[in-house]
Amino acid sequence: MTPELLEDVAARFKVLAEPARLQVLDALADGPRHVSALMEATGLNQANLSKHLQMLHAHGFVSRRREGLFVYYELADDSVFTLCDLACGAVEARAQRAAERHARPRR
């Protein structure tokens, strides 16, 4: 593990370490959307959403395509959902264990 690779991987995780961006990715799961549609889907305001989209694009998570006045964003990296599923799975497993400890606290 070279220091640069650590940096790059950490940077990639950092992009995903933000609920708003996960929400955007989730909104893109069904297909391309333009910015206004994403604003509505996520509730983010225009400037904020635009910045998140810039970051997602800069890191290769989404691609963009202009059509007239609209800019369509689309998922560019299928591995995102694998990552999220793994993270979700771990989160849920922890919640489950916590619930079980609460149900029958053996300590």
Add this chain to the structure above:
Amino acid sequence: MTPELLEDVAARFKVLAEPARLQVLDALADGPRHVSALMEATGLNQANLSKHLQMLHAHGFVSRRREGLFVYYELADDSVFTLCDLACGAVEARAQRAAERHARPRR
């Protein structure tokens, strides 16, 4: 995707969004290590490393076990390396594409 799940998943990614913590996890890949050994392996100072370990532990990435004066940390979640491999793969794929664009710039 409920807001809380988004928060939880983002929080989990945030733990991994730090080169120092990835380095710690990497150092634990071969088996349990106590704090002093991790200091040497990572070059982090004691206070800083201890904080990173607290965070890794709080999020369930590692488990801890006391043996006399020493505290041994151990990986508690195998999915970490799957996550990292995916992220590494994406990073490398991007580097590869960038290199190819540089080698034969068709624009």
Add this chain to the structure above:
DNA sequence: GCTGTATATTGCTGAATAGTCATATAGCGA
């Protein structure tokens, strides 16, 4: 050209946090 709409960018502020130093706690042996 001008006007309106969609998106991007800039500047700012508040909140979170990595790193460091100093200090505190935990466990061992004498």
Add this chain to the structure above:
DNA sequence: TCGCTATATGACTATTCAGCAATATACAGC
């Protein structure tokens, strides 16, 4: 008990960044 070592925690600083408001840019129609 005391002294020593290993680890944890508190206080502080500097940096990063999400969110917001205002402004700028890109494009279409006239």
